[in-house]
Amino acid sequence: MEFIKGFTYGWMSRRGDFTKPEAKESMRLLKERTNTNCVIISLAALQDGPHSTVVDYTGDHMVADEELIEMVEYAQSMDLKVMLKPTVNCKDGTWRAHINFFDLDVPCEPKWKDWFKSYTKYQMHYAEIAQRTNCDMFIVGCEMVQTERREQEWRNLIKEVRAIYKGPITYNTDKYQEGNVRWWDAVDVISSSGYYPIDDWDQQLARIESILKPFNKPFFFAEAGCPSRSNSPYIPNDWGLEGKTDMKAQADYYQVMFEKAGQKEWVKGFGLWDWKALLHDENEAFANDDYAVFGKPAEKVIYDFYLAK
Template identity: 40%
Template structure:
């Protein structure tokens, strides 16, 4: 892996259904994404296990992206000059956050852990093989699987098997606040995190106030880098364009909050200003850029994570145009 890697990226393709990547609107979206100055996409898609306590991860023929879908999206991205991090994710069909997938750490639970990791291995190795065949420049081996992270030996064995198939750099996507709980970060090439840190103290907080709140987070990441010798990459980072969302940048449920593109823009500015020049920092995959964009004239009605046509997009364009 190149030592000076810096990702100017976006997450693309999330929360859509099979076949969507091959629609004309998906190519149009990728073209608009490229115009932000992005050089990378994290192609992120998911399948389900039935509950957080299930031991089997299955291909959902009614939902999950097919390999043909993924191949099409990767090839279109590469034709536009974008690099690709393939990011397969497992969600729980019962709606409980994937961080809770797992089993009690007590006598009698080990067969369940063993069965789950066997299923996850089959899931992950399939996409590792696909990432190698499609020449994806990075592969993400997991996302916010908090309860599983203490099973260090299982993860070490799994990563070794992935490396036997995929030759590019590997990253794991921890969740904000739980990064120090991963003892096997020495096995990956980059430490990833969903950096949804609440850096605003009130709705409409200033960029300066948010930058100040990022300082202790930076110190934690600097220590993490020193411990493992790996650079830190924000595998997910973003904030909705709604008032107060910088206080809870992970939020997608409070749909009643009023539109506020300044809130989103200030969050973006604060993150970039705080981390851009840190030598141990390796970039961003902003969350997220939709496969099907809203009409540009509707940008000021959208209160989601997308930045298309909003102030945050201009901020990203300005920074991504710079050398790093």
């Protein structure tokens, strides 16, 4: 598999955001400023909470199909590869990893079968768009830790997606969870979120490599990154960590991650987190302590690494 020099684009974009000129300019700048060759357009459907069985992908919290298709085609016009990643958030703020139901059906309680029916309908909708627009990969889920034990439901979902989308399929498991997914054989590519502490990459890479060997499939980090915030390199997955804005901390994290993971032959790329459709003002980048890299020193680190690959 060709090395994926990727970036997640457009997370949390709402209806109409992709129609704004700034969104296309953001896509253009993403390629120019980071040397990215692949964008992962990530969508955020909503359900009320972790025990709701209805996944809503039709409201104003989602970009419209027409604007999504136009953005995919715009990215492709710049010779960018495109992956589509429809995922889900909970309205009450609970992280999607905690979506969970009883394993045995109980009357009057929400059930796995109802959630998977709704979630599969959601995936099928965007699988059709991915097929129609010739997307290069389809990501059927992200960091849904408690759902992963429902092996047969995931196998059924992937089978249904394959009936529509003919390209490669992956599932993005969460950090540390690579060994918990028992159905990696059902996907074409294995992926996970690489938010590992800056001083723990060697140990985690050795662990992941040993897990991957029996499956003999390509692997990439579908997410990876770090906020520009003091101490974040040691807890890069904690978006709420308190600390001072620290550009060097973020740049150092990327440098170490690329030195450790980027040189492993079996790591076939990154889908870095993340690049907004509507960017902050570059003149105010020094005050931004989020995962964004636009106008920050980390941007140059990424450009140099992707250029060398």
